[in-house]
Amino acid sequence: MKNCGLNRSISVVAGAAIATVLISVPALAQDLVGQCRRTNQRVDVYPSRGENVQPSGSLPSGTVVILSDNGSGGLIGISSPSTGLVQARYLNTNCDTSGNKPPVTGSKCRRVIYPDEGLVIRSQPNRFSNNLGGVEKNGRVELTTDPATRKKDGEGREWVEITQPKAGWVSNGYGGSNYSNLGMCPQ
Numbered sequence: 001m002k003n004c005g006l007n008r009s010i011s012v013v014a015g016a017a018i019a020t021v022l023i024s025v026p027a028l029a030q031d032l033v034g035q036c037r038r039t040n041q042r043v044d045v046y047p048s049r050g051e052n053v054q055p056s057g058s059l060p061s062g063t064v065v066i067l068s069d070n071g072s073g074g075l076i077g078i079s080s081p082s083t084g085l086v087q088a089r090y091l092n093t094n095c096d097t098s099g100n101k102p103p104v105t106g107s108k109c110r111r112v113i114y115p116d117e118g119l120v121i122r123s124q125p126n127r128f129s130n131n132l133g134g135v136e137k138n139g140r141v142e143l144t145t146d147p148a149t150r151k152k153d154g155e156g157r158e159w160v161e162i163t164q165p166k167a168g169w170v171s172n173g174y175g176g177s178n179y180s181n182l183g184m185c186p187q
Helices: 002-024
Strands: 036-039 043-045 057-059 064-067 075-080 084-087 109-112 119-122 131-135 140-143 150-152 157-164 168-174 182-184
Touching (some): 043 084, 131 168
Antiparallel strands (some): 036 064, 064 075, 075 084, 109 182, 119 131, 150 157, 157 168
């Protein structure tokens, strides 16, 4: 009988240890690199992290920025419109850039349906090429051709060439998936 009680105690302790390990493992953070945000007030841009670092400039309220890292210590890196670090709390997830782009018409018209933060326009069909701007969710793009000119990168991501709002490439998701980042424009 004593042996049964000992086995039960060991399994309770082992179960508690496993539960503690599972609870203490942090969830993986979402990769924010390449996503756009909009400043919700005037923000200082810092050249580096550290104590007593002076701002190298500032951005006015309403500026669309492109994130270049996942952030830490309250600061997050940006790659556009300038390079540096800003305080993450001064960024909204809405990066609507409407009002400064030409209208998109014709059968080559598509709208961004995914992801919620919109798409980055790149100079080449890969996520490491120059960032040319962004298109918000429900924003319109115009394809260079219909059907679209498509290229797949080494990671399996499909890229679509566009002419509007800027000439470049936007990600259309991963080949073989049942979704697309772009949908048809309403008639």
